[in-house]
Amino acid sequence: MIDFNLNERFLRGDFENKAVREGFGEGLVEVARNNEKVVALTGDVGDSVGLGEFIKEFPERFVEVGIAEQNLVTIASGMASMGMIPFAAAYAAFSPGRCWEQIRTSICLNNMPVKIVGSHAGVNAGPDGAAHQILEDIALMRSLPNMIVVAPGDSVEAEKVAVACAKDSRPNYLRLARAPSPIFSSDNSPFEIGRAYVLREGSDVSICTTGTMTAQALLAAQILEKQGIFAEVVHCPTIKPLDSETILQSARKTGRVVTVEEHQIAGGFGSAVAELLSQNSPTLMKIIGINDRFGQSGAADELLDFYGLTAPKIANILASWL
């Protein structure tokens, strides 16, 4: 098992909260300092998707496309074909939500290294309500050949994701959360596209998670431990390609797998894990996510709790299942 170097403060229960999108923005600035081919585009949401610092430091490499997501991603495709590394950032409900077919044809079939950055994914987008809380984007993106799908677990990991994606020559989708969430990784934590990380070993059940749900899974594992249930937590920031070796190994060890995601159960991360397990090592599974319904307005914490995506709720589901 790779030592993930979990954040000391998180382990002590002293949570530092920061939005994933902010970490991405910081990572992008770092990338741009080292690679002049990196450019950023947005559809009238530059600041709110974390591009604020990039725009200040690299105004000549920032392209404002206006409220036109179909144009956003196809312009980015054209730039990529001229050798640039474009990060096209918008709210995920709009891109990839609005422009799936453009991404399919002009980026995936065209095989252009465009980085689709979808912020405000999940119910944590909060007060804006269901219209802005996309819960279907993983399904949209992971079904596309050539596309890599990454959902960073926290802001620190998001910085590393930005760096890794800029080096990756394939189309990438970066799924980012709007609301601040606990930082569980540290500067020394590894991140590699296609790798999953066992953050905590256990023998009774494997909790495979993606995005900010990993922090909740770690906390749920602590709750379960007090009840004598030992959960292994497998953090899967890369949803496609899945790290099949790590997931299969954990599933074979514990014999039960629970997945947690802030996304529809249909077609999401849990589905991807189910596709893997059912064909290689059939394992009893439970998929925790949003069950065929839309979100609504509210505070991020309130909504995560309502939809059963907080540590106590996750722990309850597991305890009753086991």
Place this chain on the structure above:
Amino acid sequence: MMTIFKMTSGAIVSNLEHHASIHEINRHARNIRINIIKMLATAGSGHPAGALGLADIYAALFFDVLHYDLDNPKSPDRDILVISNGHTAPVFYASLAEIGAISEKELWTLRKFGSRLQGHPERNRLSWIENTSGPLGEGLSQAAGMTYALKYFDKNEQRKVYCTLGDGELDEGNIWEATMFASKNHLNNLIAIVDRNHIQLDGDTEDVMPLEPLDRKFESFGWQVLQINGNDPAEFIDACSLAHKNLDQPTVILAHTIPGKGVDFMEGDYHWHGKALNDDEIRSALSQLEAEKYD
């Protein structure tokens, strides 16, 4: 024949006395048309009308306008041809054969399993293809992205980006998003070529979803608009020269073409947008085209 074309700004521009090569370009266009018919005959499906209508422009592009290196399709100083109307691919493939970039024999693999010549162009299949297309309305944005990268990131004002579009695909909102973007950013090296043949799958463009006044639409979006007879290579070449002189605006060439050009029973009939020819029709089309003599 001396031709006149009118810019919507009102200026009348007479054609310059043309290069001797116009005669040659006409001959190439004829050969391209013959190969389009033969390709579609072999494939048994495809889109004949638009491809035939564009043959004169493609011949002019490949034998006069475009800068490219026959030995190196990815030559770093080449002009870029973005095909937004991917269904007209046969005219592009036939043009590649006409310049000798691919063999004529390869044309007969169109739409067949394993072919580099997919039904709609795929960039990863053939190095001469700059963009994957088929679903309509996406090429102009890609062309605009390329032109932006050339102008603002590479600081290169030499290379031009041409984008062929069908008129039917102007129904797509994505096109007008691209149009605004190109105008905002003064993408003067972007030249859109609209195949204004008035046909789309369901009928006349003005019945399906009226586009007129198309010139004024583009003008109001900040573009230079040039209207030409798109079946006259000389007018097309002159329009490209005019486009190159504009250092501020992108240019759209509204190329009025006859769909199915050169084959009497196809000319102007929208039913030929996406229909294959039967054996009798193939014989008739080829005999008409082969009767055109340029040698």
